[in-house]
Amino acid sequence: xxxxxxxxxxxxxxxxxxxxxxxxxxxxxxxxxxxxxxxxxxxxxxxxxxxxxxxxxxxxxxxxxxxxxxxxxxxxxxxxxxxxxxxxxxxxxxxxxxxxxxxxxxxxxxxxxxxxxxxxxxxxxxxxxxxxxxxxxxxxxxxxxxxxxxxxxxxxxxxxxx
Numbered sequence: 001x002x003x004x005x006x007x008x009x010x011x012x013x014x015x016x017x018x019x020x021x022x023x024x025x026x027x028x029x030x031x032x033x034x035x036x037x038x039x040x041x042x043x044x045x046x047x048x049x050x051x052x053x054x055x056x057x058x059x060x061x062x063x064x065x066x067x068x069x070x071x072x073x074x075x076x077x078x079x080x081x082x083x084x085x086x087x088x089x090x091x092x093x094x095x096x097x098x099x100x101x102x103x104x105x106x107x108x109x110x111x112x113x114x115x116x117x118x119x120x121x122x123x124x125x126x127x128x129x130x131x132x133x134x135x136x137x138x139x140x141x142x143x144x145x146x147x148x149x150x151x152x153x154x155x156x157x158x159x160x161x162x
Contacts, residue, residue, distance in 0.1 A: 007153045018148050022068070022135075023114035026077050029065035031109050032057055033081035038106060047089055050075075050082035067138040069117070074136070076118040081107075126152065 011019060033053050040048050048056070054075050057063045066074045084107045091104035125132045130149040140146050 005153065009150060015148060015150075018135075018143075018145070020114065021139075022117050025065050025068040026117045027110050027113055027115035029057070029063070029069070029074060029077050030081055030115050032063055032065055033078045034107055034109055037081060037085050041085070041106065047085040048082065050079045053078040053082055064138060067136050069136045069139075070119075070123050070134040071136075072120045072123045073117060076120060077115075080116075080118075 036053065036056060037048050040046060057078060058066050058071070058074060066078075068074075069077070088104055088107060091100055094100040095103060119133055123134055127149070129152055131152055132147045132149055134147045135145055
């Protein structure tokens with residue numbers, strides 16, 4: 001069983017800058033994934049799998065937006081792109097069968113702004129009562145930070161997580 005809990009924070013000026021940078025990089029990485037998937041669809045009629053997106057933007061291409069994140073986090077962002085294209089293909093099949101009446105539209109680019117950043121349970125650690133969120137190799141080089149910390153929520157139910 002998986003759970004998600006929203007926690008409101010009051011970030012410091014520095015933490016707010018880090019969070020805004022990560023969310024803007026997430027938006028840019030999402031657009032890179034959408035661009036690759038759209039081009040592949042236009043040229044071959046097929047969509048890339050999430051593994052292909054991870055390989056092309058992560059290991060082969062060394063995308064700077066990908067390197068801004070810890071690998072688990074970047075992969076999670078690209079997985080959402082792959083899922084949206086998979087959903088589009090499913091809607092096309094249903095349209096052919098007649099169960100969907102409106103023609104679905106191919107996923108489009110984000111128009112700037114901030115996008116969701118999802119950290120997996122493997123990458124987040126508890127250290128001295130604070131949650132440690134790791135950052136990517138480029139952020140470590142550019143800003144000299146390897147992670148940012150948030151306070152552990154006091155109302156977190158440990159039994160619900162396990």
